[in-house]
Amino acid sequence: MIRDLGDTKPLPVILKPVPDELLSSWITRHADFYGVSPLIMFRHAIPEATSLRQSDTKLGPTAAGHVARLFRTQSSAILAMATSGFPKSAARLVAPRAIQRCTACAEQNRWQGAATAVQRSWIEGWRITCPVCRQRQHDKREGISALASPSSPFEDLWEDALDGERLIGQSLREASAGRISPIDIARLLLIRRCPKPFRHDALIDHSTILGAVVQGFDELVAEQGLPRPTIARPILPIALRIALLAGISIVHREGPALVSELKRQTLGAHYTRFAAIGAGSSRTPQPLQLN
Numbered sequence: 708m709i710r711d712l713g714d715t716k717p718l719p720v721i722l723k724p725v726p727d728e729l730l731s732s733w734i735t736r737h738a739d740f741y742g743v744s745p746l747i748m749f750r751h752a753i754p755e756a757t758s759l760r761q762s763d764t765k766l767g768p769t770a771a772g773h774v775a776r777l778f779r780t781q782s783s784a785i786l787a788m789a790t791s792g793f794p795k796s797a798a799r800l801v802a803p804r805a806i807q808r809c810t811a812c813a814e815q816n817r818w819q820g821a822a823t824a825v826q827r828s829w830i831e832g833w834r835i836t837c838p839v840c841r842q843r844q845h846d847k848r849e850g851i852s853a854l855a856s857p858s859s860p861f862e863d864l865w866e867d868a869l870d871g872e873r874l875i876g877q878s879l880r881e882a883s884a885g886r887i888s889p890i891d892i893a894r895l896l897l898i899r900r901c902p903k904p905f906r907h908d909a910l911i912d913h914s915t916i917l918g919a920v921v922q923g924f925d926e927l928v929a930e931q932g933l934p935r936p937t938i939a940r941p942i943l944p945i946a947l948r949i950a951l952l953a954g955i956s957i958v959h960r961e962g963p964a965l966v967s968e969l970k971r972q973t974l975g976a977h978y979t980r981f982a983a984i985g986a987g988s989s990r991t992p993q994p995l996q997l998n
């Protein structure tokens with residue numbers, strides 16, 4: 708049954724969202740203010756919701772209208788706080804919780820009485836800079852202490868990495884016609900590479916295509932004992948993400964000639980996968996939406 712927007716009663720007091728705030732964060736801050744659980748607060752707008760995370764990932768236009776009415780705003784403003792509008796190929800690049808943060812914005816939010824606010828960019832696994840103030844993001848995840856310092860072994864690729872970040876952001880806002888998308892380039896770069904005859908180090912069992920574009924990437928992952936990045940696990944610590952984003956920029960710039968050269972460095976199932984993504988025929992399941 709389709710509910711009328713009038714079924715949702717607006718809240719008497721509305722807290723101002725911080726710039727780039729994630730919808731689940733805004734809902735949670737209202738839940739704290741009114742003394743209810745975040746899911747109960749979300750259910751004031753969407754009674755059938757089963758988890759708060761659905762507010763970020765599965766919000767359709769009608770559901771956004773109900774949430775907008777609850778918070779006395781426009782549904783376009785609500786949709787801009789969620790990640791549900793991203794193309795399905797970006798799903799694996801969005802983390803279920805904050806993996807990074809912008810220190811300057813976090814401080815600013817604290818001064819504005821919103822110390823617990825989470826910005827949408829803090830769950831976006833392709834970001835290296837803050838979309839609000841342009842400062843560098845910092846990892847929040849544990850277990851990457853060896854790479855937690857602000858500098859990366861790939862600092863000299865910073866400008867290329869910024870270009871890769873920009874390309875992904877652009878592809879999320881507008882469909883790229885014709886050319887292989889930056890997100891598909893990221894997936895190509897994380898495919899396993901045949902280590903011969905490009906092997907630099909006999910200890911590296913899991914060479915990636917990215918290691919052929921950015922020298923030293925596979926070696927660093929092996930040295931640090933980090934899990935090998937894969938298409939299913941593409942969110943990297945920021946120090947390594949710089950290499951991935953730079954790789955995206957380089958492949959995007961060089962175009963089809965480099966893509967076919969890289970394809971020759973894969974074998975068997977990896978070759979088939981590379982060819983499928985390169986031809987734009989990759990498929991990921993479409994999640995159900997809260998309409």
Ligand SMILES: [Zn+2]
Binds near residue numbers: 810812
């Ligand atoms: Zn910031």
